[in-house]
Amino acid sequence: MDHLSVNWLAVLIATVASMALGAIWYMALGKHWMAAIGKTREQIAEGGQATPFIFAGVCQLIMAYFIALVTPALMNGEVTAYTGFLVGVHMWFGFILMAMIINHRYQGARWSLTVIDGGYLLGVTVVQGIIIGLFGPMAAAAGA
Numbered sequence: 001m002d003h004l005s006v007n008w009l010a011v012l013i014a015t016v017a018s019m020a021l022g023a024i025w026y027m028a029l030g031k032h033w034m035a036a037i038g039k040t041r042e043q044i045a046e047g048g049q050a051t052p053f054i055f056a057g058v059c060q061l062i063m064a065y066f067i068a069l070v071t072p073a074l075m076n077g078e079v080t081a082y083t084g085f086l087v088g089v090h091m092w093f094g095f096i097l098m099a100m101i102i103n104h105r106y107q108g109a110r111w112s113l114t115v116i117d118g119g120y121l122l123g124v125t126v127v128q129g130i131i132i133g134l135f136g137p138m139a140a141a142a143g144a
Contacts, residue, residue, distance in 0.1 A: 002072070002137075003069065004138065005072065005137040005138050006065060006068045006069055006137070006138065007068060007132065007135045007136065007137055007138050008138075009135065010064075010068060010131055010132045010134075010135030010136075011061065011064040011065050011068050011132065012061075012064075013131055013135070014064040014067070014068075014127065014128035014131040014132055015057065015060045015061045015064050015128075017127050017128070017131055018060045018063075018064070018123070018124040018127050018128050019053075019056065019057060019060060021120070021123050021124060021127055022056065022120060022124070025119075025120045025123065026120070029116050032112065032116060033113070033116050033117075035112070036109070036110045036112040036113035036116060037109075037113060060124060060128075063124065063125070063128060064128045064131075064132065066091075067084065067087055067088060067091065067125065067128050067129050067132055068132045068137075070087060070091075071083055071084055071087045071129070071132060071133065072137060074087055074090075075087065079132070079133055079136045079137050080133045080134075080136075081130045081133040081134050082133065083129075083133055084128075084129030084130050084131070084132045084133025084134075085126055085129050085130050085133065086129070087125075087129050088125035088126045088127075088128060088129030088130070089122070089125065089126060089129075091125055092121060092122045092124075092125040092126075096118070096121050096122075096125065097118050097121070097122075100114055100117060100118055100121070101114060101118075
């Protein structure tokens with residue numbers, strides 16, 4: 001894996017795009033999500049307003065970085081919107097969704113929470129993969 005070939009502009013744009021997706025997703029499904037976690041708006045607000053968004057931004061930056069890092073390795077050097085999409089879907093299904101199902105089953109969470117959060121994270125990995133694929137690797141490292 002070539003850490004120098006990671007296109008940081010693509011990673012940053014993918015992070016912003018996936019955060020925007022989250023805003024849209026959870027505004028549309030907010031009532032269902034709160035019912036699935038069994039909390040009210042007031043209970044959620046008690047934990048602090050900004051902290052979850054900071055963690056989400058950092059985690060999504062890391063996710064985008066790793067999609068950018070592994071896409072060329074998994075796709076024989078080919079970094080396109082399609083290969084980014086494929087890596088995003090496979091990472092989501094093989095790791096994110098499976099880990100989420102394991103944790104939610106032990107926690108006794110509702111399946112609706114798994115569907116809502118899992119659907120969002122599928123969107124995250126697909127959006128990030130496509131953006132990273134559209135930008136491609138860094139030009140200097142790509143020609144090396």
